[in-house]
Amino acid sequence: MKSWSLLIDPAPRRGAANMAVDEHLFSELGSKPGTTVRFYSWERPTASLGYSQNVAKVLDLASCRGYGVDVVRRITGGKLVLHWREVTYSVVSSDIEVFSETLAESYRLISLGLIRGLRKMGLQAQLAGSPTASYSKGNMPCFAHPARDEIEIDGRKIVGSAQKRAAGGFLQHGSIPLQDDEGLLSRISLARDQGEPLRRTSISEVLGREVHWRWAVDYLVKGMAEYFGVSFEPLTLNAEDEERIRCIQSRRYENEDWTMRGFGAPSIDFPGFG
Numbered sequence: 001m002k003s004w005s006l007l008i009d010p011a012p013r014r015g016a017a018n019m020a021v022d023e024h025l026f027s028e029l030g031s032k033p034g035t036t037v038r039f040y041s042w043e044r045p046t047a048s049l050g051y052s053q054n055v056a057k058v059l060d061l062a063s064c065r066g067y068g069v070d071v072v073r074r075i076t077g078g079k080l081v082l083h084w085r086e087v088t089y090s091v092v093s094s095d096i097e098v099f100s101e102t103l104a105e106s107y108r109l110i111s112l113g114l115i116r117g118l119r120k121m122g123l124q125a126q127l128a129g130s131p132t133a134s135y136s137k138g139n140m141p142c143f144a145h146p147a148r149d150e151i152e153i154d155g156r157k158i159v160g161s162a163q164k165r166a167a168g169g170f171l172q173h174g175s176i177p178l179q180d181d182e183g184l185l186s187r188i189s190l191a192r193d194q195g196e197p198l199r200r201t202s203i204s205e206v207l208g209r210e211v212h213w214r215w216a217v218d219y220l221v222k223g224m225a226e227y228f229g230v231s232f233e234p235l236t237l238n239a240e241d242e243e244r245i246r247c248i249q250s251r252r253y254e255n256e257d258w259t260m261r262g263f264g265a266p267s268i269d270f271p272g273f274g
Helices: 015-027 061-067 103-120 133-137 182-188 190-194 203-207 213-228 239-253 256-260
Strands: 002-008 035-040 046-049 070-073 081-083 086-093 151-153 156-166 169-177 230-234
Touching: 002 213, 015 035, 015 046, 015 070, 015 086, 015 169, 015 239, 035 213, 061 070, 061 182, 070 256, 081 182, 086 103, 086 213, 103 151, 103 156, 103 169, 103 213, 213 230, 239 256
Parallel strands: 002 035, 002 230, 046 070
Antiparallel strands: 035 086, 046 081, 086 169, 151 156, 156 169
8 A cells, every 4th residue: 555645735725835736746756756734724705816817817916906816826727726725635646657657647536535535525526528619718607517527416517627747757736615605706717897797606515514525635635545546644844944945835826926927937946856
């Protein structure tokens, strides 16, 4: 049985810090195959932009300021996501024996692991098919429509994910809503003017009762362990890790040039990758 590292962040972090932790874990991948799974939460509402998104086309910055919503840009692709009352997960791995060398297959496998956990909660989750062309090419938020091999319940999206690959490994992270924050998302997204309803749902909505973060995390951990046939070893970030995270946070995610730029990003270099 393989052993993976498991980091359950003990306290919510600001958006810039959360993105810095994920990048730190990604940059720490070595030549030896290994996998770390992280679950975390957010100190305040945060809109995250995909790596290549033009902020001026997708986000109303004045509304973000007015509603107290932070803004960050991910190193992963994908579309606008509002993070708040949710479970957020990340997987970093260099183990191609488990996840293969392709984005599509590793994406599908992680979705299947998450589905196992969601079904343990009593949710009839399943893989989604291909999205419409208008969603794929447009500026609608991530949860406007399930993408291929994302996770849906009765045609409504329950998990939205994005991935970044580099030589020897990948980072995938994603949002699993606990509560419905569609109202706030509609106020900050410029796509609200397109008149298309969001096809999203949340764990609490489907179950018909309030669900707490740690309860959901425990089931997701069990589901991932069962699906992949692995055991988890707890991971704790030490003082050196936290210092590296602060450096990444300051250099990239608190840098307005990084967050607010438009399409056409410079290349990103990660220690340990070609």
